[in-house]
Amino acid sequence: MPLEPDPESLRDEVILKILEALEGGRDIDPESIIATHPELVGDLESFLASHRDLARLTAPFRGSRRAELGDGLPGIGAIGDFRLLREVGRGGMGVVYEAMQVSLRRRVALKVMPFADALDPRRLQRFRAEAWAAAHLHHERIVPVYAIGSERGIHYFAMQFVEGQSLSMLIGELWRLEDARALSPPQDNEASRLVATEISSERSSNRRRYFERVAGLCRQAALGLEYAHQAGIVHRDVKPSNLLLDLRGQLWITDFGLAQVAGDTGLTMTGEMLGTLRYASPEQLLARRGxxxxxxxxxxxxxxxxxxxxLRPPFDGKDRNELIRQVEREEPPPPGSLDPAIPRDLETIVLKALRKEPSERYATxxxxxxxxQRFVEGRPIEARRPTASERLRAWSRRHPSIFGAGVVVLVLVSIASLVSAALIRQEQGKTLVARKKAEAAYRRERQRAEEAEARFRLARRAVDELIEVSEEELAHVPGMGGLRKRLLASVLGYYREFIDERRSDPDAQVELRDTSRRVETILADLAVLRAAGDLYLLIQPSALDDLRLDDSQRSRVAELSARAGKNWMESFGEPSRLPPPSERERLALEQARANKAEVDRILSPVQQGRLRQLALQSEGPAAFREPEVVQALRLSPSQRERIRTIDDLALVRPGEPARPAAMSRILAQLSPEQLRRWDELIGEPIRGRLSAFPWPIEPQPEAKSPDR
Known part of the structure; x- marks a missing residue:
């Protein structure tokens, strides 16, 4: 008699028939299918639910593609020759839209700079440097730049639109497919999901092919980076979200916003802490200049x-300090210890690239x-694992104090042994022994006092370094205001502890209090800049209506906006004619104080409070990175880490639903008391559309707001 098919074969056969029916445009009856195969009820219900979710998630994208191909070219706005179709991502240097270049009828990725960032000449210069760096790189693995320009004060540049997904999305999908309980972002479209499914199938059924594929992808990225390096450009922000995989399986490098150009010392310091922490090198995290x-x-x-x-990063620290400590002092677990199937040669290649010292990595x-390429072709690789002596030297470089203390202890033990032997040989009496013990005790006490003083000096140097990082390294980096405030608030707490610890030292008290007052002044200036930055809300009709401004107030607000825009335009010119950075910072702070004072004179106290609520509403998920919000909600470290992960995923997740979906996931992390405090912070939701970006975009009459 014929053998009955096994459950897995039967399940695959039924699902294949369902897919063929859907592709042929035929309707299916889920209840009838499940009733016909009751033994597969769990698998079929899961498959049908996933299919419904996929159809729901891809509906907006299919609609945007139809909009793109229509004669009327509807969209969400226009900038010059470009019609914006949808937002596909955002970051510290700007927002990226899928757009149609009307004159050439081609799809592009349009990166635009926030209006508020353009008010800062240094940020504008950095934005232009990114466009310049990418535009001068012509390589098959680097996303090319088509055009650079500005329109009505909006600075932008257009790039080739790469349809596919980032490697971070691919990793998330592979993780989700490997562990069905894990949460990960859904794929943007069916084609991208098929690519991830194909790669996941290789990971589960043909491990050697999977390892060759990922090695080939990273080889493509390495060749693109080598071309940039030869051109004198260092990317400095290489990470999965900046590496795009198109539908043909080709890899593209994008986002040169933090690039360092050879011979350019005006934009960044060579030791700045840039890029995503989990992928930044030790010298970047530790700000090692040069x-x-x-x-x-x-x-x-x-x-x-x-x-x-x-499917996991080399280091998994839960907060910034722990992550920096791991990158500086710990070695990542060998990949083979996490997955024994990983070939030893490929593991050796990875570990060589991850060496702590730059001189021990690949030279290029x-x-x-x-x-x-040698690994893919099955040839011997050049990389070699470090010897025991090399590992000892590397460990001593990462732990110099422990290593030095060990040497000192060894010397002291040897000396003590010799002294003891001499004492025994000389048969000295108990008095001499007691005197030696007293002297040793005195030395130990003195050593402990010196070590305590050294620890205090080291702690203060470390805290002072945080002040220098905030003022010299982060002051001109876009989007770092919140990080600066967190660093300086921590510094202020440490100095208060120092003042309490040094109560008996009057000279130290004076010096410590002077530094504390300096930090308080910097924090006050940051608060002024943050408050003045909310001025962009007053150019939006929905915000003006919500604030219930009368005609006189509206007129004064319009005059203030026009005056601020004029001042901003006049601040631009030839870079060689710009005043020094310190002078520009002073002028910017004076202008911010003047704008803040003018807004305070125009608005009533109630309207000023409402303006801050609207600012938080416009920021969306980014509001939870504000130190004031973190303190008001009393977020725990684990909550902050989860919220940061959700916000990071939203940045690389294209489509209009990303922003409200991210907010919903963030609010789900809060307790009822924290939700109540959040509602108090943002007040009543605004009626009407409130743009999160400070520039005027003129929507077409037929365009529909994505929020509706």
Missing amino acids: IVDHRSDVYSLGATLYELLT AEEFADDL
Whole structure:
């Protein structure tokens, strides 16, 4: 008699028939299918639910594609020759839209700079530098720039639109497919999901093919980076979200917003802490001046390859301090210890790219690419694992104090042994022994006092370094205002502890209090800049209506906006004619104080409070990074980490539903008491559309707001 099919084969056969019916445009009856195969009820219900979710999630994208192909070219707004179709991502340097270049009838990715950031000449210069760096790189693995320009004060540049997904989305999908309980972002479209499904199938059924594929992808990235390095450009922000995988399986490098150009010292310091922490090299995290070069990109690409192999980052610190400590002092777990199927040669390549010292990594990205090609072709690789002596030297460099203390202890033990032997040989009496013990006790006490003083000096140097990082390294980095406030608030807390600890030292008290007052002044200036930054809300009709401004107030607000815009336009000119950075900062702060004072004179106290509520509403998920919001809601460290993860996923997740979906997931992390406090912070939701971006976009009459 014929054998009955096994449950898995039967399930696959039924699901295949359902898919064929759907592709043929035929309706299906889920209840009838389940009734026919009761033994498959769980699998079929899960499949049908997933299909419904997929159809719901891709509906907006299909609609945007129809809008793109229509004669009327409807969209969400227009900038010059470009008609905006939808938002696909945002970051610290701007917002990226899918757009149609009307004159050439081609789809592009349009990156625009926030209006408020353009008020800062240094941020505008950095934005232009990103466009310049990308425009001068013509390589098959680097997203090309088509056009650069500005329209009505809006600075932008257009790039090739790469349809597909980032490697971070691919990793999330592979993780979700491997562990059905895990939460991960859904794929943007069916084609991208098929790519992820194909790669996931290789990971589960043909491990060697999967490892060759990811090695090939990173080889493509390494060759693109090598081309940029040869052109004198260091990316400095290589991470999965900045590496795009198109539908043909080709990899593209994007986002040169933090790039360092050879010979350019005006935009960034060579040791700035830039990029995403989990992929930044040790020299970037520790702000080692003069060491951050093309080998930092090699490290970041190695961290990306590590995550593609293991589906987890090399270091998983729960907060910034723990993560920096791990990157500085710990070695990542060997990939083979997490997945024994990972080939030893590929593990050796990854670990070489992740060496702490730049001199011990691959000297160039091309060498990295060559070793990956050798692995794919089955040839011997050049990389070698470190010897025991090399590991000891590396450990001593990462732990110099412990290593030095060990040497000192060894010397002291040897000396003590010799002294004891001499005492025994000389048969000295009990009095001499007691005297030696007393002297040793005195030395120990003195040593402990010196060590305590050294620890205090070291702690203060570390805290003072935080002040320098805030003022010299982060002051001109876009989107770092919240981080600066958190750093300085921590510094202020430490100095208050120092003042209490040094109560008996009058000279130290004076110096410590002076520094504390300096930090308080900086925090006050940041508060002024933050409050003045809300001026962009007063150019939006929905905000003016919500604030219930009378005709006189509206007229004064319009005059203030026009005056601020004029001042901003007059601040631009030839870079060589701009005043020094310190002078520009002073002028910007004076202008911010003047604008803030004028807004306070125009608005009543009630309207001023409402304006701050509207600002938080417009910020969306980004509002939960504000130190004032964190303090008001009393967010725990684990909550902050989860919220940061949700916000980061939203940045690389294209489509209009990303913003409200991210807000819903963030609010789900809050307790009832925290939700009540959040409602008090934002007040009543505004009626009408409130743009999160401070520039006027003129929507077409037929366009519909994505919020409706």
